[in-house]
Amino acid sequence: MPEKTSSRLIQNFRFYLLLSLFSTLFGILALAFMWYQADKAFVPTEHQLLNMDMARENLKAKLALAGKEQIPACAQVATGVYLQSLNFHSANDVHISGYIWQKVPIAPDCPVQAKAGFYFPEAVEGANELRKKYEYVQGNETLHGWIFETTVRQPFDYSKYPLDHQTVWLRILSNDFDGYSTLVPDLDAYPDTGIKSYFGLDTDIVLGDWLIDETFFDYKTATYHTNFGYQTPTTEHNPELHFNVVLKRKFINAFVVNLIPMFTVAALLFAVLMTISRKRSTLAFNGFSIMAVVGTISALFFVVILSHVTTRTKFPAQSIVYIEYFYLLLYIAMILVVLCSFIFNAPVNVQRKLVMHDFMLPKLIYWPSLLLAMVAISYWALF
Numbered sequence: 001m002p003e004k005t006s007s008r009l010i011q012n013f014r015f016y017l018l019l020s021l022f023s024t025l026f027g028i029l030a031l032a033f034m035w036y037q038a039d040k041a042f043v044p045t046e047h048q049l050l051n052m053d054m055a056r057e058n059l060k061a062k063l064a065l066a067g068k069e070q071i072p073a074c075a076q077v078a079t080g081v082y083l084q085s086l087n088f089h090s091a092n093d094v095h096i097s098g099y100i101w102q103k104v105p106i107a108p109d110c111p112v113q114a115k116a117g118f119y120f121p122e123a124v125e126g127a128n129e130l131r132k133k134y135e136y137v138q139g140n141e142t143l144h145g146w147i148f149e150t151t152v153r154q155p156f157d158y159s160k161y162p163l164d165h166q167t168v169w170l171r172i173l174s175n176d177f178d179g180y181s182t183l184v185p186d187l188d189a190y191p192d193t194g195i196k197s198y199f200g201l202d203t204d205i206v207l208g209d210w211l212i213d214e215t216f217f218d219y220k221t222a223t224y225h226t227n228f229g230y231q232t233p234t235t236e237h238n239p240e241l242h243f244n245v246v247l248k249r250k251f252i253n254a255f256v257v258n259l260i261p262m263f264t265v266a267a268l269l270f271a272v273l274m275t276i277s278r279k280r281s282t283l284a285f286n287g288f289s290i291m292a293v294v295g296t297i298s299a300l301f302f303v304v305i306l307s308h309v310t311t312r313t314k315f316p317a318q319s320i321v322y323i324e325y326f327y328l329l330l331y332i333a334m335i336l337v338v339l340c341s342f343i344f345n346a347p348v349n350v351q352r353k354l355v356m357h358d359f360m361l362p363k364l365i366y367w368p369s370l371l372l373a374m375v376a377i378s379y380w381a382l383f
Helices: 002-011 013-039 052-066 251-275 280-286 290-314 322-343 348-354 356-382
Strands: 076-088 093-105 123-138 141-153 165-174 182-185 210-222 238-249
Touching (some): 052 210, 076 238, 093 165, 165 210, 238 251, 251 290, 251 356
Antiparallel strands (some): 093 141, 210 238
C-alpha cells in the first residue's frame, strides 16, 4: 500500500507541485491584501466637534445628561492647542510640547466670572512644565498664552501591532475647580476643522514611526465616584475637553524591522528541510547530519527569540500582539523540521509510512501551510 501511494505521488508530482505553488501564491496575495486593508482601515471619529456652534450644543447636551446647570456663554473659556512635538517615551507614556491659549470673556455683568488656567490630569508627576508666554486684551476678552511641555500616561491597544492605529489625547481641565468656568474648543482659530482634516500641529512635527490620520476636539465624560469633600452629591458624566491626535504606524518601517527577518528565517528553515533525503548520495552531497540540523535550528531559534523578546519588551502590559503569532508559527516550524530530521534514522518501513518518496510531502506543504496559517491568523486578529 505505501508503495502504491508513493507511486501515485511520483506520477502526480507536477500536479502537487503546481498546487503547492498556487497555494503559496494565494497565501502571499491574501496576506498582502489583508495587510493593505488593515493599514488603510481608518474610520473618522463620529463625535468630533467641527465648529463652535456644534461644540456649544454638545456641551449643553452633556451638562444636561450630568444633571448640571447650563453655563452661560460669558463663562465659557475658548481654549486652543498647537503641538510642536509628540513622542512615545514608552508604550504608555507620551511626551507632548507646544502652545495652549485661552480667551477669557470680560463680562462684569456675567453671573459667573470665567477664570484663566488649566492643567493636565494625566500628566506624569514631575514631567509637567508650563510658562506664560503672552497676555493681551482684545475687544471684550483677554487672551492668555502658554508654552507647555508634559508627559501624559494613557492606555493604548497594541493588539494589532504593527498595523495599529492609536489616538493620543490631551485631556485639558480648568483650574477653576468650583466649576464656574467651562472650557470650549477655540475652533475659530483654525482654518479647517472638518472631517479627516488635521490641525493644531506644527507642519514640521517629527513623529518617527507614525503618520497622522486626523486631529479633532471632543468632549468625553468622566465619573469620579466622589464629591471631593464638597457637600454636594456625586455627579456622573462630567464633560471634559480633549484634543485628539489619531496616528497610524508606518507599515514599511515595521515590515523591514519585523517581517523581513521572519521570512528570512522561514526561508532558511525550508533550506534545511530540503537537505533531508532518504538517498545516501544526496545526503552525502548536502553534508547532512542530525547534529548539523539541530545546530542550524538552534542558531535560528536564538535569532527569533531575541527578536521576539525585543518586541515583547515594547509592550509589557499588553497581551499577545498580532506579530507575536508569527513567532509562534516559526517555533512550530522549527520543531517540525527537527522531527523530520530524526525520521531519517527511523526504520525504512516507518519512513515509507511517514514521509514517502524522499520527504516530498513535507517539502511541498511547507510554504502553503505556513502562509495559509498566517492568513488565518491575520483574518482573526485584524478583522
